[in-house]
Amino acid sequence: MKTITSSSGSKLRLLLCVAGLWLLVPPQARADDDKDPPARVGRISIVEGSVSLQPGGQGDWGTAARNRPVTIGDKLWVDKDSRAELQAGEATFHVGSMTALSFLNLDEAMTQVRIPEGAVNFRVRELRQGDVYEVDTPNAVFNVKEAGAFRIDVNEAGDSSRITVIRGAGEINTDGTTYEVRAGEQAEFNGAENPTYSIVHWPGPDGLDKWAEERDLKEDRSASGQYVSREMPGYDDLDDNGTWRDEPEYGHVWFPSDTPSSWAPYSNGYWNWVAPWGWTWIDYSPWGFAPYHYGRWAFIGGAWGWCPGPYFGAPVYGPAFVGFLGVGWGFGFGFGVGWFPL
Template identity: 30%
Template sequence: MRKMAGILIAILFFFSTLGAEEAQYTNYTFARLSYMTGKAYIQRAADLGYEEAVLNTAISEGDRIGTTDGRAEIYLGKGNYVRLDKDTKIDFLNLPKKGYDLVRIRIWSGNVYINVGSLEEEKDIEVHTSDVSVYVLEEGLYRIDVRQNREAEIFVFEGIVEAAGETGSVLIKDEQRLEVSNARFTSRPTQFRAIAEDSFDRWSEHRDSKIRKHLAKAYLPEELEDFEHELAEYGDWVYAPPYGYVWVPGGADPSWRPYYNGRWSWLPLCGWSWIPYEPWGWCTYHYGRWHWRYGLGWYWIPTTIWGPSWVHWYWGYDYIGWVPLSYYGYPGVITNNIYNGRYSGTYYPSNSRVITVIHKNQLSAQNVSKVALNRESVKKLGKIKLSSQRLPLRPKASKVSVETLEGKKLFLKKIDSLSKQERIKRSTQTSIRKPGSIDSKKAVQSSSTSPERKIIKEKSSARTKGSLKKGSYGYPSSPKISIKNYPRKIKTKKSSSYLGRIYKNLTKSSKSIIIRSSGSSSRSTTSKRISSSSRARSSSASSRTTSSSSRSSSSKVKKKK
């Protein structure tokens, strides 16, 4: 009886520990740098220096991202996107956690588009500047321009927001704009023509059309439908029983394998996270599992739970390795052109084509594929024992150097903490040395003298609307303003065609229309009407059908009718 009680206690302890770990983040706790043109930089909350941003970088709460001569798009999940114009700088003050869906952004300078395709609760998205705080009340498309001389301009192409400033709050509705100077509204909201006037408008509209293009082709679960467009562009869907439709990447090299072309990045909340260099990699490395089949190659099976990576780790005296997990939760093995997705042996076969191994000092290498051991070297490692636990190593505190970015501004750039002697080139032979160690201490948090980096955290995770103060998160929202107090007419689906938009503009009743003035001097005479893509999402989602009854409910794949 005591033995049985002990077993039950152990089981309860295991699941309580697992639950505590899972409770730290959700599918949307980390934003994704989903698209960029030119160069962008990212400054982690705990770092003094910046690092150059790359596609598929995971953005955490407290991080800053900025652009110089380029533009960037950040995917927040659930059809929500933030787009940055050139010379723009923002902070992600809050990102969703378990039971806490708030997204809070600070814009320091530049122009920002916010496309809200899904809003669980009004005011779940906040945007703050030095002059105004904006609270999103419903799905829509919004643009906020912030100039460094304490001026801001808000454009509501579609939707409704509350703007709070020094003199209180005001409501901004469809096709209305508001100017703010020194935290005061210069006038009441006025109407403007919601058309693409400058290059940033057109760039954002192009990104929306790219995303809408493949929404009707539904192979993915509803939770992952935002990735349909990029998977359709870079691969093909193949029916593979018993999993249903699986995705096969196009143009993969015979030596390619998952978690090979990219690098590892340390995130305090979840540990080592994989940054794939494949443009389609965010969905296929943070969700789902990889399998292999002779004649087909590697293919990806969708599931709907986000993770920093789905691998089992190996670490020894000098080397670190990892193996992608199969759909069944076991490390995959390929020997003699046969894939085993249920391998449970004590030691992992060193002749398997799935494992990737690097020297321990190259865990932060810029590209794993350039430093990974070849197959002959892996075979010489001897017994390889994998672990399902997180890799118990952390990066050393980063150093910084003063550099210019795009020849414009001075930045403190984060540099590799490894010495030249520690940077080991790709090796064809192995050697056993005495145990070394990667500094297990947490990266030292650096505080900048600039007030911009003083990001004040809430003491409690409970959201207290209306208690915000100037100097912390901006101006408080008015508890009297709610979407429930402003009944909206049911909108018909907006035409996505060019001619349809022009016709609607020509037949629109004459009103006092103000053409907005922005920082860009370029204006197009053939401008397109801008509208949110969120209205089109419901029609595509309703047409989804199940492709395989064998897939579990948490990872069902949808197929075309």
């Protein structure tokens, strides 16, 4: 890893950054620059057991890694005796075993997922005017109407959907008919065409619901929510892995704990090509999402600290904030290429 720290190298650093980044962008990606990538992204925040990811919903499946961004088209499969968690804006999806989930839309105004089979508990912390949170099953479409916690269950055949409103309120559309569901109610739809339906009282939480509630409470109690937008995926993982300090020049700064004196950002992870952004940093640290995709790093008082900066509105995601040095490169960034935090 190559790092430039002297203030006299600022102009050189900028030129190298621009030149290096351009060299690392394939021609096709340069041709697509007129398309703005989504400002909002999802994050795989928990992986327990066997969880697989199919980027873009095409090609080979691979192991889902914690801190990998997810976006439109990505498909997730959670195997037997496994579970996963996904964060996306004001929503958090807790995915149970033997469950398939894919993102149909994911941007600042709309989060739309499809669940063809399995069980998902999800929470929408805040529902702003114009926001859409929609879950599609094979025989029903559920839209959140009041923020709260919800549960979706779909059988393996895909012809039976059970939609529960734990807190909040929602609206279900199936076969041209709309049903309202309030807190404490559970709606079940059976049949692929002209499904029959019933609405009953929710019988109470199971293991997935209890785990989801624990995770939601942890996020709600996060002290880091005082310093950054709560729409920023991964902010709650900063609490247990570092400390916040006020620095005159930078404002609120977060310093990771349990790092050696020689540690520097972008040194404990790997680069992965994630469309539509391109090369994206995936960090191994449990806290390694928010500090690498939002804000900037600064070397302060002999240590690296993360500076989120002031925030107004929803945070805007970036694949990484680094400059590249060197012109020779290959798969996974070959010999002759280094990078430094910006």
